[in-house]
Amino acid sequence: MTDELKRSVEIRIPSELGYEKVAMEAAATVARQMGFSPDRVQDLRTAVSEACLNAIEHGNKLDVRSRVLVVLTVQPSGLEVNVADSGKELIPTGQPQAGRAEDYRGWGMFLIQNLVDEVEVQSEPNVGNQVRMVIRLGEQ
């Protein structure tokens, strides 16, 4: 078994709202064990939750037969989280504005970008969306 496999955790959650909390708490547990501060653990919880929500609602269109794959990989410099769906719809990346639009949704990617140290989104329709997030040890 390679070192990376030893230090990675895979979680498959149903595409049903509420299950994002399973991935969120798993990521928080790993981050706490790695020594991240409580503030950073909170940032990670929200980022993972939002990435999973996007995957559930958009990528898998709430189809309970589709799963969201979450992979947590412990690295010497930090924690990498990959969230993948089946790409039924591209995940929204725009930024809404409080007090302006009548539809107040769509803050997920904005929050992720502001809470983790690295974000990368790869999307291919009907193949999949993949969100890669990294929080680094020692960053505030």
Add this chain to the structure above:
Amino acid sequence: MPDKLELSVRRQSGLPIIQFSGDVTTFAEDVVQNAYRDVAREGGRNVGLDFGSCNYINSAGIAAIIGMVTEARRQSRRVLVFGLSPHYQKIFRMVGLADYVEMCATEDEALLRVTPPEA
């Protein structure tokens, strides 16, 4: 796997306070709007939002709160927020909600802000 959210309305020194207990998520939108409209029907100029018993707010929950705050602003009603953890205070600032509500450290501070000074 629906999230559990209970909202109740209480009054403290004349300030109607909507108490959030549980998770504020996608399932919150109607509950939040109904609670606000119950308070608005009473016609007061202020409303307090107590998040002290709330552990999880996601972007859909934030959207529900933005909707409520937008309606309150249209009706020239002040919204005072307290009980938020430091993380969610940061989130409220991040999405701009803190520009539209009065962020208070405690319920006492919210009450002080809406209590007219004694003559």
